[in-house]
Amino acid sequence: MTDKIKTTNPYNLKVIDTYAFQTSKELESIVSKSEITYKEWKQESISFRIECLNNLADKLSNHIENYALLMTQEMGKPITESKAEIEKCIQLCDFYIKNAEQFLSDELIETEAIESFISYDPLGIILGIMPWNYPFWQVLRFAIPTLTAGNTVLLKHASNVTGCALLLQEVFKSSGYPEGCFQTLITNHDTIEKLIEDNRIKAISLTGSEKAGRKIAEIAGKNLKKTVLELGGNNACIILDDANLDKYIDTIVKARMQNTGQSCIAAKRFIVTEDIYDTFLEKFTTKTKALKSGNPIEKDTEIGILARQDLADILQEQVKESVNLGAKIHYGNNRDKTQYQPTIVTNVTPGMPVFDEETFGPIAAIIKVKNEDEAFEVARNSKFGLGTMVFTENIEEVSKRILSIEDGAYFINEMVKSDPRLPFGGTKASGYGRELSREGILEFTNKKTVYINK
Secondary structure, eight states: OOOEEEEEOTTTOOEEEEEEOOOHHHHHHHHHHHHHHHHHHTTSOHHHHHHHHHHHHHHHHHTHHHHHHHHHHHHOOOHHHHHHHHHHHHHHHHHHHHHHHHHHSOEEOOSSSSEEEEEEEEOSEEEEEOOSSSTTHHHHHHHHHHHHTTOEEEEEOOGGGHHHHHHHHHHHHHTTOOTTSEEEOOSOHHHHHHHHTSTTEEEEEEESOHHHHHHHHHHHHHTTOEEEEEOOOOEEEEEOTTOOHHHHHHHHHHHHHGGGGOOTTSEEEEEEEHHHHHHHHHHHHHHHHHSOBSOTTSTTOOBOOOSOHHHHHHHHHHHHHHHHTTOEEEEOOOEETTEEOOEEEESOOTTSHHHHSOOOSSEEEEEEESSHHHHHHHHHOOSOOSOEEEEOSOHHHHHTTGGGOOSSOEEESSOOOOOTTSOBOOOGGGEEOOBSHHHHHHTTEEEEEEEEOO
């Protein structure tokens, strides 16, 4: 077993850097430091924590170009999207700067006592296990509310973005957060699984695959530790007869192709009623063909590359198996190493990988249905539950179907996306728990009842 991590630029396959695993002694020192810092950090005023967060926002704002460049080099995201990711992280900071004190304030409850209230106390050390597809956003949307609530954070980032992980650690440190508040772990998954059993680790937040989520939840459950899991998805995008395609087709294409299709909440199954099907397919194909693929470092690149060659292998096999089961390649499906051409697959039915599974890349599965009722029935046919989006002019009618969709999000005339102001998370095989908003900052708190009598 290797004891090093090698990061590679997926566009030119050149090695960026090599990192040695931390030793057992180093890992123990990191956890110990996190515990010592927590005892002090939890006593700090919220105003001081917000001051640190302000500094962090300034740091991100002042170094957008450099941070975005590293992100693009490590995982292949188009540079314009890397910059947009940093900008979204700044918005996240601003949201909690403005709202954290209110969210964490004691909640007074009227009872027979002189005073009774809910105190939102931090839990301790929280372990974050994060993916590579949004190297800054995924980490910060977990870490910022968690730290602001008074916890300390250990980060196990995806190995192919280790440079981003260490950079984030430096950003927190240079923003005034006490050393030990945010630390990066450079090790393997076996070590992380053992670390979860450590009594000093109080909870775990994981964004990743369903398989990883089940494994982490199993270990955490045996040790009675809370988890927040944001796992895979194969979101449905329902296109009804009256959808305004001229207005929304760009949004619909972006819902699938953003981040080169490497997003849990991307639209993956396009469920289209038959009367608008041909028109939709024509417009969707035209827009998809017009997307510029190329070097992700170039400003006009819209489709970059997949983050690793093994990911491209998996995607190619999912498409191949679906075609063997009767699906048709309407457009695309050419591949060169990590470059995967945007692809449209039609004649898709349940039982095919492109219908049942999460496809992590620029693959759009198109499904024709007879009417609105069938569209929603097909949309619900999924083990995942991150989000569903519907495009229609009859907002009143589709609003009546909110209860029929069990997902964590239901968007009308907009792509499913995360927003610091709104809770984010899934159901079923897409996980549980919520990030962002008030719910996110309270996830890793002890909601303590305080009752004071004479």
